[in-house]
């Protein structure tokens with residue numbers, strides 16, 4: 022028996038340290054750039070909201086599709102080590118390109134603070150984003166699988182812990198960068214004019230990507246590197262194609278059935294390759310329902326939209342997820358899972374993933390319940406067959422208004438009757454009605470003519486000061502605004518003689534009265550779901566893959582995320598249900614249905630040890646133990662030469 026003893030610390034290969042630090046820096050780079058990307062689209066490139074979010078989601082989907090490319094390169098051509106290095110270089114170039122594209126001074130010839138040639142900035146940033154997607158997606162399946170490759174057979178417990186630590190590093194990187202890069206963007210910088218500092222916000226992630234690459238290369242001498250066994254993906258495609266063709270050729274019932282449709286490739290292809298393809302296809306089949314989890318997960322940002330009531334910004338809410346991950350992963354690993362095991366329950370990986378999906382569904386039910394509470398505080402909006410009318414009385418006495426022969430409204434002096442204005446619930450809006458006899462100027466608003474109104478204007482939550490001016494006359498007043506509320510201010514003709522005292526405030530829409538604590542359960546539920554689903558999925562994809570297709574299966578796993586994102590895009594295009602809570606319940610029900618289907622599929626899945634199956638097939642192929650030993654010895658010599666070159670401590674037992 023041959024065992025390699027690589028340099029270890031507390032039972033873990035030391036090389037793992039370089040891999041997790043590399044992952045931390047890379048995720049810092051990725052999430053840091055993502056945290057300011059939509060802001061860059063909206064406020065630098067001046068794109069509208071729809072275009073900015075569509076391009077953003079398309080970019081995220083691309084980042085989770087490119088893993089297929091990375092896996093093919095790694096498993097069929099360069100091997101994981103070289104693929105990570107080359108694609109990290111592409112990634113770093115992409116980040117630098119992106120950072121350069123945000124320097125407004127490059128095209129700001131007239132020095133007015135805005136770029137003069139948007140085409141240049143758009144083209145450069147799109148090039149940067151494509152390179153980033155290629156890099157981040159390309160290395161993603163390789164890094165996780167490469168980390169797994171560092172462990173020996175006797176380190177299976179440590180291998181499982183590695184995937185949890187790996188996930189912790191992802192989220193530590195994401196947490197720090199999501200906190201830091203928006204702050205960097207808020208700084209002012211520039212050569213000719215001082216503007217929001219996008220170059221710094223994108224530049225720091227670029228530097229982190231370079232550090233990530235340097236750290237990975239620094240560990241070079243310590244890694245266990247497996248070379249690809251030829252163009253495996255091409256062989257897999259040819260083998261599957263042949264099996265399908267051969268099955269079709271022998272479709273008549275006179276031909277005896279075969280146990281598996283891939284067995285129709287037996288005539289031409291190696292039994293080992295067929296066995297390996299069967300293992301991969303079995304897992305990929307199991308992944309079919311999984312994108313639904315990511316569809317809900319990636320929509321959690323939309324749940325956050327009413328997070329305004331937390332008094333925080335949606336951007337900052339993005340940090341709740343990594344914070345909870347950093348707390349929940351150790352709790353699950355050290356407490357919950359061992360406890361379940363102690364109770365004699367077999368909480369197998371696929372069961373964990375099913376429970377994870379149910380947690381995510383519960384998060385959406387919780388979001389629906391909170392939404393119902395919020396809806397109760399909203400005014401009744403007119404249906405499609407109704408309309409609403411708002412009448413403002415700026416006259417000095419009560420007026421009687423007849424709308425139709427039988428309907429009368431009594432409107433007090435400076436009172437408002439009936440109102441409709443639908444607006445985003447996490448914002449505050451206000452409108453002014455000028456009852457003064459001349460034009461008025463109000464802080465931050467255009468001037469208003471007599472008897473005219475301003476449009477509803479969004480203002481920030483909290484106490485706000487307003488100054489009203491007409492020529493030399495002015496008065497100042499403050500109001501406290503609650504989130505989700507809407508106000509109309511009626512300005513009487515006496516406004517300057519009584520120091521703004523007579524301004525009447527009408528609350529068109531009540532402030533949000535739903536307590537912020539009601540949101541905590543949904544964050545907790547969705548992140549618990551993520552820990553059970555995603556960390557387990559990562560481990561499962563590694564453990565069930567044959568040695569030469571580890572990256573491919575990791576890519577398959579990541580693709581479930583890409584498809585989930587594409588579904589989000591489609592759902593956004595198809596439109597929404599009239600009631601937000603109904604939409605949340607619909608998604609929750611869909612995920613419950615999908616988890617039931619998945620649990621049935623999982624029930625029929627038999628966990629395998631790919632190495633054992635491969636050894637068995639080799640044996641059946643007639644590779645006698647001596648021959649296998651010879652083959653192993655040859656491999657051993659080859660590996661030993663390679664490791665001696667790398668200076669890795671290696672012992673044969």
Ligand SMILES: NCC(=O)N[C@@H](CCC(N)=O)C(=O)O
Nearest residue numbers: 191192342343346555579582
């Ligand atoms: N909390 C988000 C997170 O950890 N995301 C992972 C993606 C996991 C996956 N399978 O898609 C990340 O690597 O960014």
